Amino acid sequence: MRVVQVKCPRCQQPIYSKVKDLAFYCQHCRTMHIRNGGTNIIDFDIAEFSPNARGDRVYMPFWRLFSSFTINQANVAGGTFHKLSRMIKGTANGGNLFIYVPAWETAVDEFKRWSMGMTEGQPMYSLRQDFNNVERGPTAITKEEAMQLADFVVVTMEAERPGTLQYLDYSLQVHDARLVYLPFVRGAQGLVSGL
Amino acid sequence: MASMKCPKCAAPVEFDAGDRFVKCSYCSSQIFIDKAGAGFIYALPFSVTENDAVGIFRRWAAGPTRAKDLDKLAQISSLKKQYFPVYMFKRDVNGMEHVYIEPAASTTLPGLHNLKVPGGDLKIFDDRFDTGGAELVKIDIEMAPYLSSLPGTAKEQALVYFPIWRLDYAFEQRAYVAVISASSGEVFSGDFPKRSSGAYMAVAGLGFLAFLAEGLLAIASPVLAGALMAVTVAGVFGASNYVARRM
Amino acid sequence: MAISVGLNCPACGGAIQVAEGDNVLNCGYCGSLLWAEGDAGVMTVAYRNVQGRDSVLRATEQWWRKGWKARDLREKGKLLECYPIYLPFWSTTTRVAGWICGYEERRHTDREGNVRTERIPMEEMVLNDYRYTSIACDPGDLGIRYLRNVGGEASFADFESIPTFESTTSKDEMIATSKQRALEEARGDANVPHITFERVIAIPKGISRIYYPVWVVRYSYGERMYMATVDGVTGNVLSGRAPGDPLYQSLAVTAGTSIGGLIAAGGLAFGLGAGEGLLALIGLVVGGAVLALTYRFFRHGSEIVEGDFEGKAADMRGKLMKEARRTFRGFHT
Numbered sequence: 001m002r003v004v005q006v007k008c009p010r011c012q013q014p015i016y017s018k019v020k021d022l023a024f025y026c027q028h029c030r031t032m033h034i035r036n037g038g039t040n041i042i043d044f045d046i047a048e049f050s051p052n053a054r055g056d057r058v059y060m061p062f063w064r065l066f067s068s069f070t071i072n073q074a075n076v077a078g079g080t081f082h083k084l085s086r087m088i089k090g091t092a093n094g095g096n097l098f099i100y101v102p103a104w105e106t107a108v109d110e111f112k113r114w115s116m117g118m119t120e121g122q123p124m125y126s127l128r129q130d131f132n133n134v135e136r137g138p139t140a141i142t143k144e145e146a147m148q149l150a151d152f153v154v155v156t157m158e159a160e161r162p163g164t165l166q167y168l169d170y171s172l173q174v175h176d177a178r179l180v181y182l183p184f185v186r187g188a189q190g191l192v193s194g195l
Numbered sequence: 196m197a198s199m200k201c202p203k204c205a206a207p208v209e210f211d212a213g214d215r216f217v218k219c220s221y222c223s224s225q226i227f228i229d230k231a232g233a234g235f236i237y238a239l240p241f242s243v244t245e246n247d248a249v250g251i252f253r254r255w256a257a258g259p260t261r262a263k264d265l266d267k268l269a270q271i272s273s274l275k276k277q278y279f280p281v282y283m284f285k286r287d288v289n290g291m292e293h294v295y296i297e298p299a300a301s302t303t304l305p306g307l308h309n310l311k312v313p314g315g316d317l318k319i320f321d322d323r324f325d326t327g328g329a330e331l332v333k334i335d336i337e338m339a340p341y342l343s344s345l346p347g348t349a350k351e352q353a354l355v356y357f358p359i360w361r362l363d364y365a366f367e368q369r370a371y372v373a374v375i376s377a378s379s380g381e382v383f384s385g386d387f388p389k390r391s392s393g394a395y396m397a398v399a400g401l402g403f404l405a406f407l408a409e410g411l412l413a414i415a416s417p418v419l420a421g422a423l424m425a426v427t428v429a430g431v432f433g434a435s436n437y438v439a440r441r442m
Numbered sequence: 443m444a445i446s447v448g449l450n451c452p453a454c455g456g457a458i459q460v461a462e463g464d465n466v467l468n469c470g471y472c473g474s475l476l477w478a479e480g481d482a483g484v485m486t487v488a489y490r491n492v493q494g495r496d497s498v499l500r501a502t503e504q505w506w507r508k509g510w511k512a513r514d515l516r517e518k519g520k521l522l523e524c525y526p527i528y529l530p531f532w533s534t535t536t537r538v539a540g541w542i543c544g545y546e547e548r549r550h551t552d553r554e555g556n557v558r559t560e561r562i563p564m565e566e567m568v569l570n571d572y573r574y575t576s577i578a579c580d581p582g583d584l585g586i587r588y589l590r591n592v593g594g595e596a597s598f599a600d601f602e603s604i605p606t607f608e609s610t611t612s613k614d615e616m617i618a619t620s621k622q623r624a625l626e627e628a629r630g631d632a633n634v635p636h637i638t639f640e641r642v643i644a645i646p647k648g649i650s651r652i653y654y655p656v657w658v659v660r661y662s663y664g665e666r667m668y669m670a671t672v673d674g675v676t677g678n679v680l681s682g683r684a685p686g687d688p689l690y691q692s693l694a695v696t697a698g699t700s701i702g703g704l705i706a707a708g709g710l711a712f713g714l715g716a717g718e719g720l721l722a723l724i725g726l727v728v729g730g731a732v733l734a735l736t737y738r739f740f741r742h743g744s745e746i747v748e749g750d751f752e753g754k755a756a757d758m759r760g761k762l763m764k765e766a767r768r769t770f771r772g773f774h775t
Contacts, residue, residue, distance in 0.1 A: 410707020
């Protein structure tokens with residue numbers, strides 16, 4: 001076992017942090033990198049807060065998975081099946097979409113809420129270059145895990161509809177994953193989107 | 196002992212095969228030893244002494260399936276301290292690591308064909324290793340046939356000397372053998388004098404039937420049945436106590 | 443032989459604590475962020491031994507008094523030797539996420555005796571982390587297969603003084619077995635009787651090698667040698683062999699035959715009297731079961747065995763210990 005000091009792979013500055021975060025962010029050159037076997041600099045997005053988002057601001061990480069999706073056959077008892085097809089851009093039963101997977105360590109309900117909320121909502125945001133000294137939630141889910149969880153998000157969206165899912169035949173391909181920091185405000189009932 | 200350079204101050208550091216961590220005596224760095232090296236010969240130390248081995252055998256011989264009083268009546272004819280060689284293979288099978296243990300000496304001794312992974316504090320076996328007078332069982336099975344017949348590709352292989360006590364004993368004019376792992380105290384045994392379950396079953400079966408009959412009788416004649424039950428309780432207790440002690 | 447440094451902060455040289463399964467660390471002295479890389483992805487952690495000879499021997503003597511062990515073990519038992527070892531364990535965390543959909547069938551009988559089957563559709567979500575531990579070598583006759591305790595202080599300080607058992611079983615097999623077990627368990631938790639659709643994935647979150655201190659105690663009873671193992675962190679007896687007592691064996695079978703026989707007689711008498719054959723049969727079966735249970739102790743109670751002594755380490759399937767189950771931890775709490 002080897003223990004090394006975490007340094008930015010671009011500018012070689014050591015990174016100091018009290019938070020255990022799988023995504024390492026260099027304050028000096030604004031580079032983010034992850035470590036899995038090697039050191040990989042990754043692209044990431046920081047979304048701008050809405051001017052109306054007041055209060056205790058925090059950026060939470062999501063893995064945004066660019067995916068193509070086809071429904072071949074589905075059967076829902078006592079309900080209808082159209083939630084996914086409704087938001088897919090493309091042909092009637094297939095197309096591309098962004099699947100959002102919360103990258104922090106979430107409780108089950110929180111995971112459901114934000115993966116479905118963001119994937120259904122397909123948020124629009126303008127980008128900014130830095131975190132503007134806003135606190136950053138730590139990433140705890142790796143890119144590989146997020147890609148494996150894409151299936152789960154898709155089925156969850158269908159299953160959470162009225163009616164009981166009985167059968168779903170679909171194919172899903174994840175093409176690309178990007179770490180996206182979305183703005184939130186901490187409220188009494190947990191996080192509120194700051195978009 | 197092997198040695199290496201301390202990765203921090205480059206001073207020589209000596210270490211033993213079982214060591215995963217050593218402390219550099221110059222700069223006090225804790226050093227972790229990554230064992231990717233292959234081809235070592237290891238030996239497990241004897242942690243069971245001769246007296247322990249006999250005691251463990253007697254405990255085993257007193258077990259419920261062994262013949263009554265085997266622990267007292269078995270005559271130990273010989274007790275040999277031996278190192279039995281086994282090959283340990285680490286193989287890559289479809290990207291998964293598998294460990295295989297195969298005997299390196301032909302033997303009819305019980306237990307040594309299906310040793311799984313010898314547990315213990317592996318020490319490097321070299322000129323300076325003290326076998327404590329144990330006989331090294333001669334290696335008469337080559338490693339090569341295993342290497343070609345085992346699945347997957349080789350990652351690492353080693354020869355491990357597994358410490359055993361070979362105990363020969365006689366019971367009612369028949370010879371038996373037991374092998375005691377000197378690493379964990381596990382007893383391996385092929386054939387051994389067995390204890391019959393007959394008496395145990397008879398007591399339990401008869402007692403059960405007697406109570407069943409008396410229970411039915413109690414509907415017609417509770418007083419008589421109660422008296423009979425008291426007698427049966429005493430009878431079953433006495434008989435079972437005798438069986439547990441003596442049969 | 444590849445050598446790698448460890449366990450002192452590479453920035454300031456201060457000693458650092460490595461916890462199981464955590465790749466990201468903070469140096470308590472200089473505040474540097476540190477990254478721990480295991481060999482082939484495996485983190486190694488050792489627990490500090492906090493027990494001593496005396497406390498271990500005391501725990502063994504207390505253990506002698508518990509259960510159906512020989513009554514004279516306290517007087518006749520002689521503690522002979524006692525030493526600590528480090529045993530290697532694999533510890534895995536596997537996250538299971540998915541949906542299991544299907545239906546349950548319920549039968550309703552109406553007044554005319556017609557049976558109607560109702561299908562109740564079910565959709566169950568599974569999202570859980572499962573942690574398993576398993577010994578990473580052949581435990582031989584130690585009677586230990588799983589790590590029961592997860593608390594304690596991590597430290598490599600005793601590594602030089604305590605003999606360490608090498609980990610010799612395959613980590614890949616452990617990961618594969620954990621995945622399989624986690625999926626089976628998740629399926630069991632979902633409890634959907636007839637499955638029409640299932641999409642469940644098991645994601646291995648990590649594997650660690652844990653060196654755990656265990657004390658081995660050998661003691662004699664008459665001429666026989668018995669053993670026990672004591673947890674080096676909690677001080678509890680983990681496993682052991684001890685002589686039984688014929689008195690308890692005969693008491694057990696006396697109780698078993700009398701209670702079992704009377705239950706069977708009661709079932710027969712009431713069942714046949716009321717013309718309910720089923721009741722008679724139930725009485726016989728229950729009575730027989732009571733008898734069988736006590737017979738086992740009667741036949742095999744001459745040696746009391748506690749711990750995981752059966753099977754072999756390579757036969758891990760179905761024998762992994764479910765250590766603790768957590769759902770996802772909340773971050774904002």
